[in-house]
Structures are given as structure tokens and as C-alpha cells.
Amino acid sequence: MKENFISVSISPDKMNAYINVSEPKFESESEENYTYTVDEILKVLNQNGVKYGIDLTVLEQIINKKLYNQTIKIAEGDFPVDGIDGRIEIHFEHEVNYKPIILEDGRVDYRNLNLIQSVKKGEKLCTLIQPVPGVEGMNVLGSKVPPREGKLAKLPVGKNVVITEDGNFLVAGLDGHVSYVNGRISVYPTYEVPGDIDNSTGNIEFLGNIVIRGNVLAGFSVKAGGNIEVWGVVEGAVLEAEGDIVIRRGILGNNKAVIKSKGHIAARFIERSYVEAANDIMAEAIMHSTVKCGGSLILEGKNGLLVGGISVVGKELVAKVIGSQMASTTIIEVGVDYQLKEQQKKIKAEIDETK
Template sequence: MADVKAKKDRKKPVIRVSYNEMEAFMMLPMLEEDDEPYTLEEIYAAIDRAGVKSGLKTDLLEQIVKDQSCGYEHLIAEGEEAVDGIDGYFEYNFNTDLNRRPTIRPDGSVDYWSIHLVEIVEEGQVVAMYHEPIQGSNGMSVKGKLRKAKRGRPLPPLKGKGFNRSEDNLVYTSQMDGKIDMKNGRINIVPVYEVYGNADLSTGNIDFNGDVIVHGNVTTGVSIKAQGSVTVDGVVEASSIEANTDIVLRGGVLGKKRGKVMAKGCIYAKFFEYVNVEACGFIEADSFLDCNVYCEDEIKLNGKKGSIIGGRIEAIKGITANCLGNDSYKKTAVQVGMGIELLKRVNNAENELQEVQSIVDKLTEGIKQFDELGKEKNIDVKKDERRVALVRAKIAKTADLNVSKEKVEYVHKLLEKAKGADIKITKKVYPGSTVSIDSLVIVVKDEQNGVNFVINEENNLVMYPL
């Protein structure tokens, strides 16, 4: 009777489940001298009461019973972690992140060769490979609860133009030698006009619906027009360069007072001398010498020289340079903010919009009068030649009206850019320099070191030391 009572009162196996239910531990309390050994059935009963159902180490349990291993915990069950799947992805064999700004070398000079606007591929080149998704595997906790794995999701085939796709949609190859770029998940490969030498009278003028690359110089008298970008590795002489996007002139410009450089994007050049420059984006260069420059964004002269000498430089958003003018007191003018030219553009755009709107209103009224006359006389006037002419004229002028509205919207954006414009000259401002912000002007009479020209709260144009 005493033996039965001892077995009944003996401590039971202790089962502990981890907080994430991925591990289960068991400890057998120490046996007293007259206690009977633990049995496998007793252990499994304790495990069942704890709700442990999966990942049991049965061999270990048998060994524990055999050894009567008491007094410390054993890891008796391990859950299986879910293994998430891997989404499908594309591996690109071209540079998808082009460097569009020059690198400043440790000595302060600017490396214009670091600018990379155009990535070239060859016909038949593999430009992208698709790796299909890998499906994951579900897991299970020690209590038998399912751990769901994240599924690997496929990607749709690449869209764009200028490439071939294999039947299994895994391999993409270029159809041509040309420029490749990627925007909004689309790959576009288009022809590039490359000149492997100088652009001169032998090559003739270039007018190309894409990007133009000249690996030599652009000699005097040559005209280059590109619907894309223009990159010139050598020097640009007294020629005309126009681009619908960006322009990179690694060797600089010697314009001889006849050159012209115009971009609807940004312009980067080693230097500009005796040339007219216009950009809708920002301009970065090392120096300007006797240039006329108009920039609808910001001008940064960030090289060793960083100088503006002579000419007139206008940038709506601001100008940063090292030096303004020179020790010969050469007349140099800089303008930022709402200059006269910008105000003229705003007025012209708004006047044009009013004129076109007035014409559209008159045409609309004329058509309305025809329709009212038709109702009065109970006749169909829609095919009347005079009404048809009015409708056609209204359609044409409505198109003009939309263009005028876009112009007004654009110049008002420029006005927003002009707010808070300033001029930073980090080293010297020489006498003979004229500085203008909006309609306010300062003529510098004494040499200044490191100044910031701004309009203060009293609406005065002032110089603050940097």
C-alpha cells in the first residue's frame, strides 16, 4: 500500500514550451530513493497534456527514460520554421543608375569624364535576365500550428522597345547597337549617332532624333541638334549645339563670340569662353569668360577656378562661384531671381493667353448665335458653311489656348523658383562687378572676400560675409 502511494504522489515530468512555440523542453524531477523510475508512457502523457504534437525527438525521449536523466532540461521537440519564398527578379547587364553629376577630385578640380548620360549596348547583347520565383515551404510549431511561408511572386515581362524576348520570357537581347535606358520599369533601346573623331565639315551638320556622341572636337561652323542628349569629349569651337535633354562638353567651349549652346535639360562643361548659353535646367562648369548665359535653374561654378569674368550671367534660382570679376576690374554682371527678361516672359505669356481666350470666346458666341437662329427659323444650321468654318476655327484656337495655358503655367513655376534666389561668391568679388537680385542692383566698388548677396527683410539688396 505504501509503494502505491509513493508512485501516486511522485512529481510528474515538467514540460516547458518556448514563447514562440518553436521549442519544447522537459525536466524530470529528481527521484527519491523508494520512487519507481519514469516510464516512456508517463513521459508521453505529460507531453500530450502540454499540447506538444510536432517535432518530437523520440530517440532522445527513449534515451532519457533509459538513463533516468533527472534534474535538468532536455530539448525534446523543435518546430520547423517557415521558409519564405523568393520573388522573381530581373538581373540587368547594364548600368541602370547613371551618374549625371561630375565628380569633384581631391585637389578641387572637376572630373567631367565621370558624367555618364548614355549607356551603350550592342546588337545581340543580353541586357536582362529574369530569375523565376522560388516557392517557400510552410513550417509547424511544436504544438502543431501551421506557420505559413510567404509565397515567391512572379514579375510580368519587361516592357519597352528595341529588344527581343526569348520564348520563355527569361532572356532579353538588344535588337541594335544603341543607347539603353530604363524608366518606370521600361527598357528602351534607341539608335545613337556616334562620331569617332571630330565633327567638322567632312561630317556636316548633325540633326538626329536621339542622342549624339562626338568623341573628338566640334569644329567652327558645325551645327548639332539632338532630340536626346549631346556629349562631346573634345573642345567645342564656334559652333551651335542644341539638345532636347542634357549637354555634356568635357573639353569646354571656345565660342569666339559666335558659338551657341542650348539645352532643355542641364548643361555640364569644363569651361565656357565667348559663347551664348541657355539652359532650362541647371548649369555646372569651372568658369565663364565673356559669356552671355541664361539659366532657368541654378548655376554652379564648382571647379578650381570657379570664376565668372566679363559678360552677363543670369540664373533664376541662384548662382554659386568662387570669384566674380578679376583684378583688372573687368565689367561683369550677374542676375538672379525675377529679372527683366523673366518678367517680360510672364507678361507676354499672360497677354497671349488673354488674346487667344478672347478669340475663342468670340468664336463660341458666333456658333451660339447660329444655333439660336436655327431654332428660331426651325432649320438645321449644323452644315452651314459659315458655322462649320467657325467650329473649325474654334478647334484650332482651342489647341492654341491649351498651349498658351501651358506657357503661363511654366513661367509661373519659374516665378516660384525665383523666390529667395541668392548669389554666393566664396572667395573674391572684384570692383566692376554688378550684382542684381530681382529689380535691385549693387555695383561693387571695393574688393570683397567671401560674400552672400541676398534681399533682406527690409527688401534691400545686401552683402553678408560667408
């Protein structure tokens, strides 16, 4: 009488099954030529619930080569294929490089920053790419294994944009400047001043972007809900922008100019002015000014000069020349969050008032 034993084990995730076939033992010599059969092993696998992914080639090798007393993988399930998340495809340059171009002669080109990207009403701004469905799998027990389905992306709806009827596109709701800020696409109208900001225009306040093709004279103010771009010089004026500020020529502040941006500021030069930006400030030269930025202070080009005044920089300071023996003291603080510092001063002042 022969004694045979076939053990079956299944992995915890039920995606693999293993078999261990013991060497047969016989009571008589007439039974010594006995070998296991395919049907016999399949029956044992079926009794243990293994119904899918059985490798018949391996099974036959176990029998023919008498691969006894060893654990061998006999079945493998099909793993599910996860779906691919949907995504947004943006059709305009949304990663703007605010660093100006350094020309061959060392001068810095602030005229071609392409800060404002114009779009027409109805122009396609982005496309919603639908998720790719997953493919379900099957474990060795013959049970379906569901995939992780791809997630549906959301259109980054901001101001003055429209979702098309099919829900797959975002288009401009009006003619203007497109921006991608804090994960949202918005279109802002652009207000253009063909000449100077002076008595003929008065102070300017606009919810969108402002482009000034001349100078901003002393005593006037320009406030924008978007970006400000000045083609000429800013004198002792006030400029405030929710976005970026670019001054193609420079700032002659005469200790009266106040320039504040919640984005970046770029100017060819800054002289005797107060300049504050939440992100980076870039110039070729800064002289006798108070400069505060949450990002980096970058002085590049032919001069790369920082002389006099106070500079409070959140990240790094890049310059060729800092200070001068012939000029007033140059004070620099690097790695300082100027906004937090001002909040602390305000809180301290309020506490002092209550005493």
C-alpha cells in the same frame, strides 16, 4: 498514493512548447523512489497536442536530474525558410559616372565620359533571375508552416528591346545606344554628324541620340529624344535633349545659346549662354551666363571659376573662385527648385491676366 502534475504550455506562434513538472508527493515511504518515466511525459505532451520537435535529451535530463517546478522548453518547431525574390541582372554599365576626369595638370577631360554605350541587335542586355522557392516549416503541433515565397521580378522593358522566347532575357531590338532610365531599359538609334552643324546639315531633330563630331554653329538647333554629344564648340545655337548633353570643348554663346537638358550637362566652359538642366551641370569655368540646375553646379579642374551672370542651384554649388572685382555682379541662389519657381511665376501671370 502519489500526487504528480505535469503542465504544458505552447507559445502563441505554436513554434515552442514548455513543460513544468511538479515534484511528486507520496503518502508512504515505499513510493519515495518513484520517478517520472519518458513514456508518461510523452503521453502528457501528446494529450496537449505536442507531436513534433520534442527534445528527448532535455526530457531525460528533467527525469534524471529531477528538474522539478520550473518551466523548461521541451519542443521546438522548424521555422520556414523564406524564398528569395527574383531579380534582374543587367549586363551593361547602367550607373554612369557623369563627372569628368581631372588630369594631372589640372585640366578636365570631357572627351572620355563614355556617355554613349553602343549595342548590337540581339545583344543580351539583362537576365531575369528566377526566385528561389521557400522551404516550409513545422510547428510543435505537427502542422506545416508555409514560407513567404520569393516574388517574381519583371524584365524592365523599354523601347526597342525584345524579350526572348523563354522569357528570361532582354535583348536589343536594333543597333544603337542602350540606356537604363526610370527602371526601364531602352535602345535608341544614334545619329552621327561627321562634321559641323551648319548650312550643309541644317537643323537636326532626332528621336534617339545625336553625336556631332564638329561644332554647332550660331543660328542652328539640335533636338534629341536621347543624349547629345558635341565634340567641338557650340556657338549661339539651341540644343535640347531628353537625356544628357556633353560638349567636349565648350559653349561660346554670344548671349544667344540656349542649352536645355532633362538630364545632366557637362561642358569644358560656358560663356554668355543660357543653360538649364534637370540634374547636374559640370564645367571648368562659367562666365556671364544664366545657369539653372535641379541638382548640383560643379566647377572643377584648373579654374573652377564662376563669374558674372545668374546661377540657380537646386542642391549644392562647388567652385574654386566665385565672382570677380573686375567683372559684373555674380548672383547665386542655392537650394531653389527653378522649375517650381517658374511654375509659380506662370501661375501668377495667369492669375494677373484674369483680374
